[in-house]
Amino acid sequence: MLDILFSMTAVPSPALLTDLYQLTMMQAYLEEGLEQQAVFDLFVRRLPERRNYLLACGLDDVLRFLETLAFDDAALGYLDSIGRFSSRFLEFLGRLRFTGEVHAILEGTPVFPFEPVIEVIAPLPQAQLIETVVMNQIGVQTLLASKAVRIVTAARGRPVVDFGFRRMHGIDASLKGARAFYIAGVEATSNVAAGQVYGLPVAGTLAHSYIQAHDDEEEALRRFMALYPDTTLLVDTYDSMAGLELVVKLARELGSAFRLNAVRLDSGDLASLARAARRKLDEAGLRSVRIFASGGLGEDTISDFIETGVPIDAFGVGTEMGVSSDAPSLDLAYKLVSYAGTDRVKLSPDKRVLPGRKQIFRVEQEGRALRDLIARSDEPCEGRPLLVPVMQGGRRLAASGETIAAARKRAAAETALLPPHVRGLPPADPSYRVDLSPTLQRRYHELAAAHGAPWAPL
């Protein structure tokens, strides 16, 4: 089995990857005998400003976590040391395993606000405990996949390579992110560990320091190319156009032995440098040498380049994709929607919750998604159901066992179904239509009224 959630070495006690209040509440639940079945929904309340949809990602890690959840002696000893937990509770934790059921929207599927990406059905203490990890993992992976799909969209078929590792938030994010980017359509990653762990294509040739370590730029380029035929050479260490001159000089010198895949531009005005570089390469008969650009790129710059015909053939994208710069977090919530067979709501301003178990239907016509319908789980509705069972009795079901390649394929196919203005980069107007079924609306209204809160449409 692959490792679950990655870093250089393991967290001593993975079960402690939770907020303290989850444990405080759990102990109270047990004291009060509140151990019946709970249903929690994980969903986003609203999209970030510059996102027309999110790409669901992170399910695989959540299921691995749930399958192996157990408190070891070190964890119990640490909790004991806090001085807040009874020995009865610690014994309970020592025996605890996740025995619940999970329904989920599969990785690579576009999702919209209020649609449960994951629905957890488990005894209340278990479902409560896992909130933090579920939010953390679905959160970061969905965040990064949703940014990456915009960059891939902007590149219109030109390869995008993940250069984000150094700027991403820690090791775990760098690995999960590389996987999420690949699912979203990114071609390869610079992250070698991600290549090993997930079998992703890896890419990378040289940095400025290689050039700097030589006394002479020309000598550096000549030697690197000799060692790596068909490589990509970085030409902007001192001056991009001077660097390109050196490449042309090497081509003349080597004649038919000259083999180069691309030159990389990493600084300055990339658009005008790329145009000048293309002219220079073409004039030198080096039409097959491609231009690879990197350095501060995001979907806006890439989109501008392509719309204005800038001759760049591939993009290396780092920071902007690696931390989802323009929207570095999601307004994600994991909320109790049912307990002991009774629907629950929460009515705090802007923090509403839709009650009960649900199903999401995507209504399609002639290969185009028209709208989604959020319904009660037992309502028969038109459309394709998106929530599928992925875990039962704490064990993964076949549906959850897909490859990364399958999730990537789904992302490509499902985003292609979206209306073009939703799939595109500018804010979708109108936004993708998501309806509540009449039955779900009625139920929300009933519960809100019971708490004396006014009805407010979603």
Place this chain on the structure above:
Amino acid sequence: MLDILFSMTAVPSPALLTDLYQLTMMQAYLEEGLEQQAVFDLFVRRLPERRNYLLACGLDDVLRFLETLAFDDAALGYLDSIGRFSSRFLEFLGRLRFTGEVHAILEGTPVFPFEPVIEVIAPLPQAQLIETVVMNQIGVQTLLASKAVRIVTAARGRPVVDFGFRRMHGIDASLKGARAFYIAGVEATSNVAAGQVYGLPVAGTLAHSYIQAHDDEEEALRRFMALYPDTTLLVDTYDSMAGLELVVKLARELGSAFRLNAVRLDSGDLASLARAARRKLDEAGLRSVRIFASGGLGEDTISDFIETGVPIDAFGVGTEMGVSSDAPSLDLAYKLVSYAGTDRVKLSPDKRVLPGRKQIFRVEQEGRALRDLIARSDEPCEGRPLLVPVMQGGRRLAASGETIAAARKRAAAETALLPPHVRGLPPADPSYRVDLSPTLQRRYHELAAAHGAPWAPL
């Protein structure tokens, strides 16, 4: 020994936590016999817009990584499978250990642009390999500490608690972040694993789901308070003021047996709710019950609250601090500044590098930092030197072995030395003064001229 870099389970081969181009360059270095001593500087090129300084953080993890760096068979097997590396190179990697020297600005110290946070002195292939991890770890930890110190500053002595785990980018960031926050002056974290791993104070009581799991809010509050005397009760699940009424009712009912530390407000207009809550609590004779606020807080909201006298006693801060929302990345660079005893520069636009080994001097007068001086390492200058040796021959030196408490103490003491307008939240005008020594300026000029590049002042 503590684990090095955390997640739920270990990365199979930590040595592969690098960009592919580092390995490609390393192989070239070996082919060319470029194995002499290199010096790399890690520094920020510019501060994010809303930061007057950064708080150095992450050194401890970098040194742990370097001390244990080794390629195992799985790593070598994977690299072999890429088809780009010779067996000679793989054998070299199999024997590789980090044998270099590291100088660093210690954790908790304010740093400014172009000041090397870390200086690595090692054979070129080693120093190249580690770039990605060094940038990733110093980057995220310095980023998060630098955001947290602003929030702590805004709170003016009122406790700040880290609620960020669920929204942070993965497990590694959540743990390293909790540590960085604590160093920056945050009081406690909700992250239980961070408590176990780092011995940080942990905090947390209950969430809305606890209230929702009961049929009745009053019953939920009563039971929770009975189980946890002196706890903090969440009162906004359905309606904040109605929730407060319930607290007052419980106080009347329980009389002298009523013990409550605080109420927590987590939604709505926190300023007006806090004022109303304070009035209501005071009127009921509950002056000792404090008000704890959370939900979308950052340094601006906290600062506004305090300046306008909003009666909030403590703050729970999540997303804004957890991902450094307003500046989710740093413009960090790790650059070759010397090879084989010869100074190196890089002159790409906006990507300049200062040549050679350095020392940073902080010039102080009457307990106030006046300015920093970036000098050559062998220049005697006035001021307190900030770069200290922390590793030699691949082994940590005593200076690097400090506790988290010591780093926290340093952060408090060192930020107190900064001029008030630099320590404060608004953009510092003028910004903190950082000078280059005349010798360093001259050397940069000489090298720039040698490459035909124009001189540009820093």
